[in-house]
Amino acid sequence: xxxxxxxxxxxxxxxxxxxxxxxxxxxxxxxxxxxxxxxxxxxxxxxxxxxxxxxxxxxxxxxxxxxxxxxxxxxxxxxxxxxxxxxxxxxxxxxxxxxxxxxxxxxxxxxxxxxxxxxxxxxxxxxxxxxxxxxxxxxxxxxxxxxxxxxxxxxxxxxxxxxxxxxxxxxxxxxxxxxxxxxxxxxxxxxxxxxxxxxxxxxxxxxxxxxxxxxxxxxxxxxxxxxxxxxxxxxxxxxxxxxxxxxxxxxxxxxxxxxxxxxxxxxxxxxxxxxxxxxxxxxxxxxxxxxxxxxxxxxxxxxxxxxxxxxxxxxxxxxxxxxxxxxxxxxxxxxxxxxxxxxxxxxxxxxxxxxxxxxxxxxxxxxxxxxxxxxxxxxxxxxxxxxxxxxxxxxxxxxxxxxxxxxxxxxxxxxxxxxxxxxxxxxxxxxxxxxxxxxxxxxxxxxxxxxxxxxxxxxxxxxxxxxxxxxxxxxxxxxxx
Numbered sequence: 001x002x003x004x005x006x007x008x009x010x011x012x013x014x015x016x017x018x019x020x021x022x023x024x025x026x027x028x029x030x031x032x033x034x035x036x037x038x039x040x041x042x043x044x045x046x047x048x049x050x051x052x053x054x055x056x057x058x059x060x061x062x063x064x065x066x067x068x069x070x071x072x073x074x075x076x077x078x079x080x081x082x083x084x085x086x087x088x089x090x091x092x093x094x095x096x097x098x099x100x101x102x103x104x105x106x107x108x109x110x111x112x113x114x115x116x117x118x119x120x121x122x123x124x125x126x127x128x129x130x131x132x133x134x135x136x137x138x139x140x141x142x143x144x145x146x147x148x149x150x151x152x153x154x155x156x157x158x159x160x161x162x163x164x165x166x167x168x169x170x171x172x173x174x175x176x177x178x179x180x181x182x183x184x185x186x187x188x189x190x191x192x193x194x195x196x197x198x199x200x201x202x203x204x205x206x207x208x209x210x211x212x213x214x215x216x217x218x219x220x221x222x223x224x225x226x227x228x229x230x231x232x233x234x235x236x237x238x239x240x241x242x243x244x245x246x247x248x249x250x251x252x253x254x255x256x257x258x259x260x261x262x263x264x265x266x267x268x269x270x271x272x273x274x275x276x277x278x279x280x281x282x283x284x285x286x287x288x289x290x291x292x293x294x295x296x297x298x299x300x301x302x303x304x305x306x307x308x309x310x311x312x313x314x315x316x317x318x319x320x321x322x323x324x325x326x327x328x329x330x331x332x333x334x335x336x337x338x339x340x341x342x343x344x345x346x347x348x349x350x351x352x353x354x355x356x357x358x359x360x361x362x363x364x365x366x367x368x369x370x371x372x373x374x375x376x377x378x379x380x381x382x383x384x385x386x387x388x389x390x391x392x393x394x395x396x397x398x399x400x401x402x403x404x405x406x407x408x409x410x411x412x413x414x415x416x417x418x419x420x421x422x423x424x425x426x427x428x429x430x431x432x433x434x435x436x437x438x439x440x441x442x443x444x445x446x447x448x449x450x451x452x453x454x455x456x457x458x459x460x461x462x463x464x465x466x467x468x469x470x471x472x473x474x475x476x477x478x479x480x481x
Contacts, residue, residue, distance in 0.1 A: 006436025007354060010347055011183030012289050013429040017338035018182065019282045020315045023109070024322050024331050026275040027102040028247055033268035034101070041255045041264055085325035088333070088418050092325025099323045106316050109276070113283050114308045117191050120280050127273045127280075132212075134270035135219055141263065142222030151225015154235045155217050168402070171395045172341025177209060181347035182339075184285025197372045220250065227253035246271060287311055329408060329418075336406045337422035338429075342399055346430050349392040356384040 035042050085092040112123050142148055159166075179185050189198065221239075227249070228235040238249055254264045287307050294303075322330045337343075355364050361381045369375040406414045406422060414422075 006432040006434075007347065007350055008183065008289065009436065010429045010432035011181060011186075012286060013432060014339050014343055014347065015182045015184055015282050015286045015289075016315075017334060017425065017429075019279065019286055019311070020318050021322065021331055021334035021338070022275070022282065023102070023105060023279055023315070024319060024327070025246075026105045026272055026279060027098060027319075027323070029268045029271040029275060030101045030105055031098050032247065032251065033265060033272060036261050036264040036268060038261060041251070041260050043251050043255060083325055084328045087412060088326055088329040088414060090326055091321070094320070094324050095327075098327075099320065102319055102323055103316065106312050106319075109279050109283060110308055110312045112276075113280060113287070114305045116304065117188065117284060120284065124277060124280070127277050131270045131273050134266050135216060138263070138266060138270075139215075139219045139222065141257075142219055142226070145222065145226035145257070147225040147227075147229025148222040149225065151221040151223070151228065151235055152218055154225065154239070155221035168341075168395060168399060171391075172345065172399070175341065175344040175348060176339065177213065178206065179281065181344045181351065182282070182285065183289060184281045187285035187288035188281065190288065195371055195373065199368060199372050199376050220245070223250060223253045223257075227256060230256050283308070283311060329412075329414070332406065332408055333414070333418060333422050334425065338425040340426060342396060343426050343429050345392045345396040345399070346433075349389050349396065350433050352384055352389040352392065356381075356389070361385050 083092075083095070112120055143152075175181060192198070221235075224238055225235055228238050231238070238253070239245070250267065251264060254260055254267060257263055287304065290307055290311070291304065321327065324330075355361070361384050364384070365375060365381055405419060408414070
């Protein structure tokens with residue numbers, strides 16, 4: 001359905017970029033986890049070789065009200081283990097310890113994915129459930145700290161002056177959080193039972209995802225509230241966004257707590273497990289799409305293992321640019337452009353158009369009813385046809401009109417050639433759709449809705465016996481879980 005208009009290729013490009021840069025969160029988390037196994041956290045003092053003269057040590061209950069002092073504490077890039085350089089044009093030297101952590105994480109991902117969802121489904125029993133245990137432990141500890149109440153109130157109290165900006169950010173974050181437009185969930189769904197209730201699964205996924213994110217916010221801001229109270233500053237001065245929250249602000253806050261190494265190790269272990277789940281889905285979705293592109297005559301006994309190895313190796317080579325001192329700038333370049341809100345909104349808009357207007361919303365509704373045994377609510381058809389594409393297009397245009405050049409830590413502005421690279425990353429997926437349509441037209445092919453693929457013309461699709469069991473029980477559980 002999506003191949004003639006390039007949506008499938010666009011999804012593959014986006015999920016490839018996600019696999020490339022997202023694993024750096026795992027590598028950083030693993031790196032910080034290893035450094036947490038010490039009597040004193042490395043980022044809690046200024047006795048390290050990577051510290052600069054501007055480094056200032058922070059002590060608990062220190063009576064200091066200087067706001068600039070707090071900004072140095074949180075924002076000084078040289079106080080982190082990553083030892084970030086001054087800009088994208090200064091890559092600096094490679095962090096070999098971080099590179100080894102990156103290699104270890106990719107090896108772990110490979111051996112968890114190489115046999116398919118049958119083996120991965122067993123691993124997620126642990127990786128998907130244990131983080132909730134850690135979150136509960138961290139929350140119980142966090143709410144007992146002084147200043148936690150102020151941090152939580154800062155989290156749940158809305159700032160109406162930023163409502164416009166928040167809606168844009170929230171709209172784009174929802175697409176990334178639910179992996180909309182990436183094709184990864186579609187690939188995993190292909191392993192499920194034909195009669196699996198995907199309609200119910202979609203609601204369950206949305207509730208669990210949003211609930212977990214909301215719950216995790218209490219954990220983070222209770223600790224940040226404690227950090228603000230210890231330094232005697234407003235919490236807005238210690239709250240970071242993006243990677244700075246997990247690898248600058250939160251580690252500094254944990255370093256002020258009693259038994260700091262324990263809480264740091266728990267936090268980064270949880271971060272590693274959560275990231276592994278997302279990475280499994282991304283790599284599995286990309287490899288499934290790649291294998292589907294090759295005809296059966298190219299079958300090889302170890303075709304899947306080879307495809308996973310090539311994918312992991314290629315991504316690892318690209319990731320080497322992110323383990324240097326300037327790696328954080330490269331990471332944010334990928335994050336801001338390659339899998340940004342604009343690319344996902346563009347992708348989701350065209351998916352709605354193809355499903356609702358090219359294939360037909362009523363026809364798609366009949367297919368879903370044939371699979372799950374009942375018809376979804378009629379408003380779903382209105383969502384596919386009007387509401388969702390209009391919302392996607394509206395946020396996309398608003399995002400485009402209010403586009404701002406990428407900055408790091410609200411201070412460093414990327415050079416013009418950095419923006420050019422970023423837009424090339426974004427357009428590499430967005431142009432797949434118009435280029436594929438033009439290619440079909442120049443080849444003299446009929447319009448998509450006049451020349452559907454043979455399987456779309458079949459009045460009844462699915463297995464010969466709808467009661468047939470799925471390929472594996474673990475695969476079905478992995479998709480549902």
